[in-house]
Amino acid sequence: MQNLPLTRREFVRGAGGLGFLAFSGVAPAFLARSAMAQTPAPERDRSILVIVQLAGGNDGLNTVVPFTDDRYYNLRPTLGLKNNLLELNDDLALHPACQSLHELYGEGKLSIVQNVGYPNPNRSHFRSTEIWETASDSDTFQREGWLGRYFDNDCAGSPETESADTDPAAIHVGDMIPQSYLSQESHSLFGMKPYGKFDRGQDPADLAYEKLLQADHIEGNASYLQHTMMNTLVTERRVEKIISKYKPQTTYPGTKLAQSLKRVAALIHADMETRVYFVSQGGYDTHANQLNNHQRLLTELSTSMSAFQKDLTAHSKDDQVITMTFSEFGRRPAENGSGGTDHGTAAPLFVMGSKVKGGLLGQTPELVTDATKDLKYSTDFRGVYSSVLDKWLEADSSKILGDKYEHVPFV
Amino acid sequence: MNTVSPTPDTFAVKDAWKTLPRGFWDIGTAQHFLRRVGFSATPEAVTSALRSSPGAYIETAFKEGAVLPRSEELKTFTDEAPARYLNMYKKGKDAETKRELRRELQREENELFRSFAMDWFYYVRESENSAREKFVMFLQDIFVVEQQKIKDPPLLYAMQQMLRDGTTLSYPELCKRVSREPAMVRYLDLDKNTANKPNENFARELFELFTLGEGNYTEDDIKEASRAFTGYRVMRRYKYYQSEKLQDETEKTVFGETGKWDGDDVIDLTFKQPAARTFLIRELIKFYLTEEAVDEAYIEALGEQWADNQFSLPYLMKTFFESRLFFHPAYRGNMVKSPVHFYIGLCQDLRLDVAPFQTRVLRGMSTMGQAFYNPPNVRGWLYGEYWINSTTISARRQLVDYLFANLNEKKLNGNEQRALSAARKAGRGNFLVTNERLKQVLSLASDDLAKHFTTYFITAPSRPNYSKSLEEIIGDTSSEGSAKRVRFAIIALLQSPAYNLS
Secondary structure, three states: OOOOOOOHHHHHHOHHHHHHHHHHOOHHHHHHHHHHOOOOOOOOOOOEEEEEEEOOOOOOOOOEEEOOOHHHHHHOOOOOOOOOOEEOOOOEEEOHHHHHHHHHHHOOOEEEEEEEEOOOOOOOHHHHHHHHHHOOOOOOOOOOOHHHHHHHHHOOOOOOOOOOOOOOOEEEEOOOOOHHHOOOOOOOEEEEOOOOOOOOOOOHHHHHHHHHHOOOOOOOHHHHHHHHHHHHHHHHHHHHHHHHHOOOOOOOOOOHHHHHHHHHHHHHHOOOOOOEEEEEEOOOOOOOOHHHHHHHHHHHHHHHHHHHHHHHHHOOOHHHEEEEEEOOOOEOOOOOOOOOOOEOOOEEEEEEOOOOOOEEEOOOOOOOOOOOOOOOOOEEHHHHHHHHHHHHOOOOHHHHHOOOOOOOOOO | OOOOOOOOOOOOHHHHOOEOOHHHOOHHHHHHHHHHHOOOOOHHHHHHHHOOOHHHHHHHHOOOOOOOOOOHHHHHHHHHHHHHHHHHHOOOOOHHHHHHHHHHHHHHHHHHHHHHHHHHHHHHHOHHHHHHHHHHHHHHOOOOOOOOOOOOHHHHHHHHHHHHHHOOOEHHHHHHHHHOOHHHHHHOOHHHOOOOOOOOHHHHHHHHHHHOOOOOOOHHHHHHHHHHOOOEEEEOOOEEEEOOOOOOOOOEEEOOEEEOOOHHHHHHHHOOOOHHHHHHHHHHHHHHOOOOOOOHHHHHHHHHHHHHOOOEHHHHHHHHHOEOOOOOHHHOOOOEOOHHHHHHHHHHHOOOOOOOOHHHHHHHHHHHOOOOOOOOOOOOOOOHHHHOOHHHHHHHHHHHHHHOOOOOHHHOOHHHHHHHHHHHHOOOOOOOOOHHHHHOOOOOOHHHHHHHHHHHHOOHHHHHHHHHHHHHHHOOOOOOOHHHHHHHHHHHHHHOOHHHEO
C-alpha cells in the first residue's frame, strides 16, 4: 500500500503529487474503481467495541430499581416504580421498558455494572461528558479522547494513510465526531447519518459535492484539500454500498438508535477493519415529566440493543462484538417538583455481548434520606474502560489512561 | 493571472511595500483584503470597503478603546475569588472542607471560561470586530497561554484584553506588557524565577518565540537574561507586582552588553538585534499571506522600515495590509482557513448568528482542531495545511450540514433550551439557514445563480471551475424541486476545497 503524504508540502514534493496529477483528470473513474477495489483481507476474529451514548444523563435509579428499599420510594413519591418491574435479584429490578434487555440478562449476555462514576462529580452536561470521553480526572483537562489515545497507541508507527482502500479506525453515527475519538496522531475517522436512503451514491447532496470535487483545482492547498476530500468520499461510497446491500436477519425498530445500530451491524458483517463504533441516543435530560419520557427512551434503548444483538448472532458475529452504554451522569435520587429529576452523579451502565460474563457487577448505590444528596459512586468508569482496553481490545490500558484502574470482570 | 510567486527579479524589492495604487483597489483586491484581514467579503462589505482604502480600513478597524464586554458573572467572580481563595487556604480547616471549596471554585471557573469563550465568538462574529480580533488571534499565537495550564478566567480575559489594547503599541512595549501580564507570568513560570534558582522558561520563549527565533541567541544570553526577569510576581491571584526584594540587582551580560539590566532593559537590548526586525514579519506573512517561503529581501526591507518607525504595530499593519506585495496575485485564494475563520466566515457569509450551544460551538472548534484558548503547546497552532486531515475535514463538512439542518428543539437538553431562549431574546436566534431564505434566489436562472454563488462565496482563482458544475447541479430553477437542488448546490460549494481557502 502506498503511503500517502500527510501534509501538503510532502504532497507537493513527494510522489503523491505525481500520483495525484495522474488521477485528477479522471476522478470519476478513480472513484468508481476504488469503491469496487478489493479490500485487504480483513482480520476476521478482531474484537469490536460499540459504544452507545445515552446523552443528557440517564436516571440510574429508575433504570435499575432498588424496589425493596423504602428510602427509594420516599425520595420518589411520584416517580418511584412499583409495577411490572423486571427482577434481577431479590432487591433489584430493571425498568419495565427493558423487557428485551432483561431477557439478555437472563441468557447471561448482559452485564450490569452498578453505580459507575468518578470522584468529585461535575454536574454540567458539557463538562461531565468531556470527563467521560477523555477519561480525565474531574479537575484535569484533556483534549484527546480515551479511544483516540487507544488509536494512537495501537496504531503506533502507522499514522493515517489517507488511502482509498484502508478502512477507518473508527466510525460514528451522528453529526459530530465524538470527543472520545480525538487523538494526537491523525487517524481516519468516518461519520454517517442514522437515517436516509443510501442510494448507491445517488444522494443528491453527495452527488453535488462529488461533482465539485471533480472540478479542476489549482495546485497547492486546493488540490491537497481535494485529494483529502476525495479519499474520504471513497470511504463513504464503500460504506454506502455495504449498507444498501445489507440484509439484516431481524427486524429493527424504526427508531434512530435502532437504525444507527443496523448500519453498524452492516459494517461489522462486511468485515471492515474498523474496531470501534459510536452511536448516540439523546433526550435523557428528564427534568420534567420523566415517567413517560424515560419509558419511551428505555424502550428504544432496550429494543434497539436486542435487535442488534440478535442480528449479530444470526450473522455469527456476536462473538466478536461487545456493546457498552454510558451517560454523562445519573440523576438526583430525590425527584424535583416537576415530575422529573435533576442532574446527579453515578449510574449503572450496560455491557452486552455473547462473550460478556453477564450478571450484576459492582456495589448497589447506598441511598440516603437527605433529599439534597447525590449518590456516591463505587466503580470508577475508568475501571470499566481499562477492562475493555485490556481484556477486549488487547491494548495496554495504563498507557492509555495514564494509570491503573481496577478491572470490572464483565469480560 | 500571475500566480508565480514574486522574486526580486520579477518584482522589485523597493516596490514591494509601497501602497497599492488606487487604480488596483477593485472588487477582486477588496475581496482578498477583507477575507485575509477578517473572515469574509460580503457584497456590502466590499462596497463599503471600496468607498474607503486599505489603509483607512485598517485605521478604523484598529482604533483604540475596543473592549470585549465582560459578563456580570465574570466581574463578580474576579472581585470575589481572591478572597475566596485566601479563605480556602486559611489555617484551621480540615482537608475535606478545603477540597470542597476548591472544587466549587474550579467548577465556577470552568463555567465562566466556557461562557467567556461563547461571548468571544458572539463578539468576533460582528464584522466591525473581526479584523481586530483576528489580529488578537495572531498575537495569541505568538504570546501563547493555554487554558489547560492557566484556568483562571479573569486572567485569560485580562490577557486577551491586554493584547487587544496592545494593537496600538510598539512591539517592544507590547512585549514588556506581556512580561507583566499575570497569565503569562504564571504560564512561563516567571513567578518561580529567582536569582538563586533561575527558571529560564520566559527568557527562552521571549527570544525563541516572541522576538528573535531560534539561532539568534546563545544559551548564555538566556541564562543572563533570566536573572534580569526576577521579581515578577502575582499577588491576590490576579494582580501583578514587582518585588524589589526578589530582583537580581547584579550585572548581566546579554548580547555582549553588560549592565545592571532589568527585564525591560533586556527587551530593549533584544530589539537592537537584527533578527528582531524580521521575526514578527515572518510570522505575519505566515499568518496572513502565504505558507510558502517569501524571499528574504522583501522581509528585510520591511524590517528596516519597521525599525525606523520604532517597531510600531499600527505602522506595521498599515504598511503590510496596503502593500503591493500583500495584493500580489500569487498570494490570493490559496491559504487554508483556520477553523475559527471557517466558522465565523460561514456565519458572516450566510448572515447567521453564532449558535448559542456550547457543545456545538466549543466542541465543534475542538474537533476542527482549534479549541478556544487551547493551542497544542507553547508554539501555538501551526496554521495553514496543518489544519487539514480526514477528521478535521469531516468536522468542517458536518458543520456545514448542521447550518442547513432543521433544529429539533425537543432533543436539546435543559441548558441548551435555556441558551436558545436567551439567544432569541438577545436577537441572536437566527443561526440556521431556513428554506425561506433559499427561496429568495430562485428567480435567477441557473447560470446566473451559479455565477452569483461562486462570486459571493469563492475567492477568484477557483471560480471558473465551479460555475459549470454548479449550473448542472441546480438545473432549471423554475422546475420542480429546484429549491432542494439549490440547497444541495450551496452546501456542496461550502464544503468544497475552494471554500476552505481564502
